[in-house]
Amino acid sequence: MMGTLVRFTLIHDDPILANAAIAEAVAVMQKSANTLTIYGEDDNAIKQFNRSIPAAKIILPQAISKLLEYALDVQEQSSGAFSPLLGKLNIMWGFSLAELPIKPPPAAQLLANLKQLKKADIYHKNRLWWRDNDSLLLDFGAIAKGYVVDEGIKILRAHGIHNAIINAGGDMRIIGYRGKRDWKIGIRHPDGDGKVLGSLKIHGNASVVTSGDYERFFDYKGQRFHHIINPDTAYPAMGIRSATVISFKSTAEADAWSTALFVRGAKLIPELEKHGMLALLYDVDGKLIISKKLESMFNKVE
Numbered sequence: 001m002m003g004t005l006v007r008f009t010l011i012h013d014d015p016i017l018a019n020a021a022i023a024e025a026v027a028v029m030q031k032s033a034n035t036l037t038i039y040g041e042d043d044n045a046i047k048q049f050n051r052s053i054p055a056a057k058i059i060l061p062q063a064i065s066k067l068l069e070y071a072l073d074v075q076e077q078s079s080g081a082f083s084p085l086l087g088k089l090n091i092m093w094g095f096s097l098a099e100l101p102i103k104p105p106p107a108a109q110l111l112a113n114l115k116q117l118k119k120a121d122i123y124h125k126n127r128l129w130w131r132d133n134d135s136l137l138l139d140f141g142a143i144a145k146g147y148v149v150d151e152g153i154k155i156l157r158a159h160g161i162h163n164a165i166i167n168a169g170g171d172m173r174i175i176g177y178r179g180k181r182d183w184k185i186g187i188r189h190p191d192g193d194g195k196v197l198g199s200l201k202i203h204g205n206a207s208v209v210t211s212g213d214y215e216r217f218f219d220y221k222g223q224r225f226h227h228i229i230n231p232d233t234a235y236p237a238m239g240i241r242s243a244t245v246i247s248f249k250s251t252a253e254a255d256a257w258s259t260a261l262f263v264r265g266a267k268l269i270p271e272l273e274k275h276g277m278l279a280l281l282y283d284v285d286g287k288l289i290i291s292k293k294l295e296s297m298f299n300k301v302e
């Protein structure tokens with residue numbers, strides 16, 4: 001789902017009930033994912049918005065309208081590090097296509113969009129949304145997985161599941177306990193090969209989301225180009241290899257902020273902590289930076 005493997009871990013006495021809960025969660029999550037993507041064949045309201053002529057008003061479904069309002073709040077709070085308006089740049093880069101690109105798009109093309117985008121704006125009146133320039137395209141790629149995981153958890157709860165994890169390729173929500181113990185979550189090392197940076201011991205309602213330079217990338221002339229774009233430059237964000245955010249509110253929140261944290265690095269940590277989240281960063285020099293409050297929960301691999 002959403003180009004990634006979604007893994008369900010449930011603790012329940014009755015496997016038949018547990019499987020029924022998973023089946024319904026999968027169906028609801030897939031439906032939700034289809035409403036949020038700008039890729040694929042099927043049409044949706046976001047795609048309609050993205051092909052609308054400037055000033056034309058488009059009605060977004062209630063849930064998407066709310067999510068967009070939230071995403072624009074995070075854009076502001078993260079000083080633009082996270083932006084749901086980068087659709088055109090993301091399409092130019094092509095990281096979400098089935099086949100990864102082999103070289104960067106022409107700089108002139110990227111910078112022309114960046115220049116227009118800086119002047120463009122989006123407006124709304126309740127669920128009615130419009131833009132003043134067609135350089136601005138919606139893209140929920142950095143928040144959709146988290147949002148969809150939250151939708152799945154709601155379904156599991158409705159089925160009486162109290163101890164579970166839904167993990168969509170490193171974007172996960174944890175509810176309850178693993179038996180009598182905390183859940184133990186490995187944070188992947190960007191170099192892969194099953195290596196981890198360390199592990200988190202965690203329980204209750206918590207989301208753990210990681211944005212990494214290893215998720216979607218290509219190498220060109222000895223340089224790595226990955227899918228997280230710095231909205232100030234139109235190029236992949238530099239300096240960080242992996243950014244993890246822990247949110248006790250929602251996976252959508254952790255998802256949006258992990259992308260922002262990847263773009264801005266450690267200087268964004270105070271802002272995210274102000275909102276009750278915790279952070280873990282691994283930079284290009286191999287330095288690990290973690291929120292003070294995370295120290296007792298995190299076991300670093302030496």
Ligand code: AMP
Pocket residue numbers: 081082083084086090095096139140141142143211212215227228229230231255258259263
């Ligand atoms: P994530 O893996 O959650 O960090 O999200 C990355 C995806 O979000 C990319 O594939 C793009 O579709 C989109 N994206 C890239 N850069 C940004 C950004 N700075 N803000 C918001 N979305 C972005």
Ligand code: MG
Pocket residue numbers: 141142143211254255256257258259
């Ligand atoms: Mg994200």
